[in-house]
Amino acid sequence: LDVDGIYHLASPAAPIHYQNDPIRTTRTNVLGAINMLDLARSRGARILQASTSEIYGDPEVHPQPETYWGRVNPIGTRSCYNEGKRCAETLFFDYWREARTEIKVARIFNTYGPNMHPDDGRVVSNFIVQAIRGEALTIYGTGRQTRSFCYV
Structure with a gap:
């Protein structure tokens, strides 16, 4: 399999969809990221993570600079999406630090x-x-x- 670029876009984005099956939402974000990162690492491919403004939670800073860590409720009804995306971003940066996998993270808003x-x-x-x-x-x-x- 010859792969030079991967776009990890998998995840429901609308609250009515991700709140309907929160475990699946978290699993899709976290395991999907691991699977795609493993593929990127094994093939030497670049990879893009479609992240979200939701990683900032209910921010106290407007607009949010990328250095802002956010204010997130880890156990709320929206947390499956927020925390799944935050974990995926963590994995992306860990793969970059450990394996030098070429990553990009796009925090897409609304x-x-x-x-x-x-x-x-x-x-x-x-x-x-x-x-x-x-x-x-x-x-x-x-x-x-x-x-x-x-x-x-």
């Missing part, structure tokens, strides 16, 4: 685009559905939050 499910529970789809129904847009917190978005 993806949206065509074919989004209207009920996926994320802010863009929620706003669109509420606007179509003529409902007030739901803003959680004080309304002073900031968000970064990534169109895919």
Whole structure:
């Protein structure tokens, strides 16, 4: 098998999907990372980890620099995703330190685009559905939050 680049993109990203099966979500993130990293190491391939803004949890710093470690609840209902992605990032950097596997980690924030499910529970789809129904847009917190978005 001749492989020179690997993209590790496997994981549900919408809360309604990853909270539905939290053990599988954690397993997909952690074991998926190990399997793909082992393949990259054995083939001398570069590998990209699709990570998430969720690794910062409920951050106290805005915007978050890459040096910020975050503020994460390790036992909450969203933790399967947050902690799975954090563990995957740890593994990526450990493979780089130990085996010099060529890694890249992309912390992707709030993806949206065509074919989004209207009920996926994320802010863009929620706003669109509420606007179509003529409902007030739901803003959680004080309304002073900031968000970064990534169109895919």
